[in-house]
Amino acid sequence: MPEREIAEQKMSYRQAVREAMREAMNRDDRVYLMGEDVGLYGGCFNVSEGMLEEFGKERIIDTPLSESGFTGCGIGAALGGMRPIVEIMTVNFSLLASDQIINTAAILLHMSGGQFNVPIVIRMATGGGKQLAAQHSRSLEGWYSHIPGLKILTPATVEDARGMLWPALEDPDPVLIFENTTLYNFEEAAPVNGTQVDITSAKVRREGSHVSIITYGIGLHKSLKAAEMLSADGIEAEVIDLRVLRPLDNQTIFESVRKTHRAVIVDEGWKSVGLSAELSARITENLFYELDCPVERVCAAEVPAPYAGHLEKASLPQPENIVETVRQLGGIYG
Amino acid sequence: MADSKTETKSREVNAQLKSGKRKQAGSGKDNARLMHHLLAQMIRIRRLEEKSYELYTREKIRGFLHLYDGQEAVAVGVMEVLEREDAVIAAYREHGQALAKGVSMNSIMAEMYGKTTGCSGGRGGSMHLYDKETNFFGGSAIVANGLPMAVGLAQAYKMQKRSSLACCFFGDGAVGEGEFHESMNLASLWELPVLFVCENNLYSMGMPFELAEAETDLLKKAASYRVEGERVDGMDVTAVLEAARKAVDYIRSESKPWFLECQTYRFRAHSMFDPERYRDKSEVKEWKKRDPIKMFSERLMDEGLLDEKQLADIESQAQQEVEESVGYAEESSDEPIETLSRYVYSDMKNSE
CATH class of the missing domain: 3.40.50.920 (Rossmann fold)
Known part of the structure; x- marks a missing residue:
C-alpha cells in the first residue's frame, strides 16, 4: 500500500461498510437501506448494527423474506427518485431476485430507449470457506458480470469497502457490490473521513x-x-x-x-x-x-x-x- | 403528442371529476362530453389494434404482438381517474394502457416498426412501450415482474410525501407468480399507494383460469394480505371508471393499496402464433356480444347521448389518427447500426 498523508484509522471491513452507509445516509436524504434483518437484528453479518437506532425505521427498513419483491421495490423507488441500498443476505438468495436484477434493473435503460436508468445499489455477501455447504457458499459475482447493464464491484480492502459505496450510489445505473463473508473481520488502516476511490479501475x-x-x-x-x-x-x-x-x-x-x-x-x-x-x-x-x-x-x-x-x-x-x-x-x- | 386534442379533453374531464361537477352534470353537456371521450378512447385503441394486426400480417410489425381487443374498457376506465403524475406499469399487452395514459399513437406505431421515433427508440417493440413524459413505465414481458416496481414507485412517492400513486395492470396469470403475492404483502404492510388492477380475461396464454388457481375468488387472495378491493364488470367502461374512482379516492385518502379485479375477455388470440385450441369459438362469440365498445355506444344512443353522426365523427378521427401514425412510422428513420451499444449504461464510455 502506498503511504498516505490523510489520517488513517484501523477498522474492520464490516465497520467500513457500515461507515460508508452511515456517511451516505447523512449526506443524502434519498439514500435508505432495505433488506432482510437489516434493522432489529442489526444485519445478518452485523454490518448495519446500530443503524436502526440512528436513522429510524423509515430509512432502515426490515423486509419480509421476499427477495424478488423488495429488490423490485428498490428498483421502483430508484425510478421514483430515491437512492436505495438493497441488501440481499447472500448471493445465493439473490437468485430469488434474479428476475428483478437481470430482467429489469440491467435492461430497463436499454428497453426504454435510454429513458429510464435505475440508480440502485444492491449489496450482498458472497463466497465460501465457512463450512456453510452448497446453498450458502457460492461466488456468483462472475456469473452476474456476464450481464450487460450491470456494474459489478468486489471490494477486497477496507479502503474499498469504505470508499466504493458512495460512487456506486452516484452512478446512474444498477451497481452490485459483493462482500466476501470471510473479509468482514479483516482489519486494516483506512482513511478516517471517507475516501475517494474510483469504481472503474483495477x-x-x-x-x-x-x-x-x-x-x-x-x-x-x-x-x-x-x-x-x-x-x-x-x-x-x-x-x-x-x-x-x-x-x-x-x-x-x-x-x-x-x-x-x-x-x-x-x-x-x-x-x-x-x-x-x-x-x-x-x-x-x-x-x-x-x-x-x-x-x-x-x-x-x-x-x-x-x-x-x-x-x-x-x-x-x-x-x-x-x-x-x-x-x-x-x-x-x- | 399526436392526440393533443384528446389529451386536453381528458384533462378537462379529469378536472370535472375531481371537482365533483361530474355528478351534477349527470345528464348535461359535460356528461355527454365525458361519455364521448370514453368512447373515443376505446375506439382509438380498437382501431390501433386492428391496424397492428394488419401490419403484422404484412410483416411491417414483427416479433410478438399481443392485441388488446375486448379489454379496452379496463384501460380507458382506470386511466380516466389517474393523474399524469401517477405511474402506470403494464405488461406485454399494453398498447391500450399506453395510449390511454397519453403516449402518442405515432410513437407507439413507430416503436412497433422499430424506428428511432418510437416511444422506446425502437429498442423495445410492442411488448416494451415506455414513456417518461407520461409516466408510463412499460411494458414488461415477464409476468408479474412489474408489480414490485409499482410497489417501489409508491414507496418513493410516499417517502417524498407526494400524492401520486402507482397503478399496475396485470392479467390473471400474474396471480400465480410469487411476485404478485410478495408485492401485495409489501404494499399492504408498508401502506403504500398502489392500485393493483387485475385484468382477468380467463386465460393465461392457453391456461384456463379455473385450472390455474385453487382459489378463484381473487378478492379472497387480496383480503388475505388485508388489501381492500372490488370486482367489476370489465366490459362496462363506466362501471370500471366508477370502481377506479372509488379505488383512487381510497388510496389517496388512506395511503393504502387497493385491488381491482376487472372481469374481461380478450377477443383475439393470445399472440399472433396462437391457434386457440384451448377455447371454443362459441365462447368467443358469446363474449363478443358484450363488446365494450358496441355495448357502450348502443347505450349512449339509447340514452340520447350519442347520434350516428357523432359516432361516425369519432370513428373517422380514430381512423385518421391511425393512418397518420402509419405514415409517421413509415417515414421515420432506422437507428444507425453504429449506435448499437447505446443505452447499456448511462455513461456510454463504460459500455463494453
Whole structure:
C-alpha cells in the first residue's frame, strides 16, 4: 500500500461498510437501506448494527423474506427518485431476485430507449470457506458480470469497502457490490473521513516482474500471501486486484502482463465458462505474442461446496495452490 | 403528442371529476362530453389494434404482438381517474394502457416498426412501450415482474410525501407468480399507494383460469394480505371508471393499496402464433356480444347521448389518427447500426 498523508484509522471491513452507509445516509436524504434483518437484528453479518437506532425505521427498513419483491421495490423507488441500498443476505438468495436484477434493473435503460436508468445499489455477501455447504457458499459475482447493464464491484480492502459505496450510489445505473463473508473481520488502516476511490479501475496491489496474478475479493488476500511465499523463492509476483468485474479494466491487466509475460488468474468461482475463462481469453486474444507461457487458472473445484471442512478447503483456491501453479509456469526460474 | 386534442379533453374531464361537477352534470353537456371521450378512447385503441394486426400480417410489425381487443374498457376506465403524475406499469399487452395514459399513437406505431421515433427508440417493440413524459413505465414481458416496481414507485412517492400513486395492470396469470403475492404483502404492510388492477380475461396464454388457481375468488387472495378491493364488470367502461374512482379516492385518502379485479375477455388470440385450441369459438362469440365498445355506444344512443353522426365523427378521427401514425412510422428513420451499444449504461464510455 502506498503511504498516505490523510489520517488513517484501523477498522474492520464490516465497520467500513457500515461507515460508508452511515456517511451516505447523512449526506443524502434519498439514500435508505432495505433488506432482510437489516434493522432489529442489526444485519445478518452485523454490518448495519446500530443503524436502526440512528436513522429510524423509515430509512432502515426490515423486509419480509421476499427477495424478488423488495429488490423490485428498490428498483421502483430508484425510478421514483430515491437512492436505495438493497441488501440481499447472500448471493445465493439473490437468485430469488434474479428476475428483478437481470430482467429489469440491467435492461430497463436499454428497453426504454435510454429513458429510464435505475440508480440502485444492491449489496450482498458472497463466497465460501465457512463450512456453510452448497446453498450458502457460492461466488456468483462472475456469473452476474456476464450481464450487460450491470456494474459489478468486489471490494477486497477496507479502503474499498469504505470508499466504493458512495460512487456506486452516484452512478446512474444498477451497481452490485459483493462482500466476501470471510473479509468482514479483516482489519486494516483506512482513511478516517471517507475516501475517494474510483469504481472503474483495477489496481496493482503488489508490484513484481515475473508473473501477474490477477484476482479479486478474497482471492486478493490469498494471492498476496502466495506472493510473499514466492518471494522467498526469488519469484516476484505482481498482484492485480480487479476491484470491478464489469466493466473489466483491460488496460491495467494488459500493462501488467506486458511487463511480466506470465499470467495466473485466481478466482473462487468455478473455472468452466466463468470469469477466469473470460480473463484468459482477453489476455490471449490481445497479448498472445507477449506471453512466455500459457495463461493458468486457479479456481474452485467443479463441485458444489461440500460441508466437511477439509473437503471445502480442498475445493477452494489456497495460497499453496497459487504458489504451486506459479512455480510450474514455463521459464519462471529463468 | 399526436392526440393533443384528446389529451386536453381528458384533462378537462379529469378536472370535472375531481371537482365533483361530474355528478351534477349527470345528464348535461359535460356528461355527454365525458361519455364521448370514453368512447373515443376505446375506439382509438380498437382501431390501433386492428391496424397492428394488419401490419403484422404484412410483416411491417414483427416479433410478438399481443392485441388488446375486448379489454379496452379496463384501460380507458382506470386511466380516466389517474393523474399524469401517477405511474402506470403494464405488461406485454399494453398498447391500450399506453395510449390511454397519453403516449402518442405515432410513437407507439413507430416503436412497433422499430424506428428511432418510437416511444422506446425502437429498442423495445410492442411488448416494451415506455414513456417518461407520461409516466408510463412499460411494458414488461415477464409476468408479474412489474408489480414490485409499482410497489417501489409508491414507496418513493410516499417517502417524498407526494400524492401520486402507482397503478399496475396485470392479467390473471400474474396471480400465480410469487411476485404478485410478495408485492401485495409489501404494499399492504408498508401502506403504500398502489392500485393493483387485475385484468382477468380467463386465460393465461392457453391456461384456463379455473385450472390455474385453487382459489378463484381473487378478492379472497387480496383480503388475505388485508388489501381492500372490488370486482367489476370489465366490459362496462363506466362501471370500471366508477370502481377506479372509488379505488383512487381510497388510496389517496388512506395511503393504502387497493385491488381491482376487472372481469374481461380478450377477443383475439393470445399472440399472433396462437391457434386457440384451448377455447371454443362459441365462447368467443358469446363474449363478443358484450363488446365494450358496441355495448357502450348502443347505450349512449339509447340514452340520447350519442347520434350516428357523432359516432361516425369519432370513428373517422380514430381512423385518421391511425393512418397518420402509419405514415409517421413509415417515414421515420432506422437507428444507425453504429449506435448499437447505446443505452447499456448511462455513461456510454463504460459500455463494453
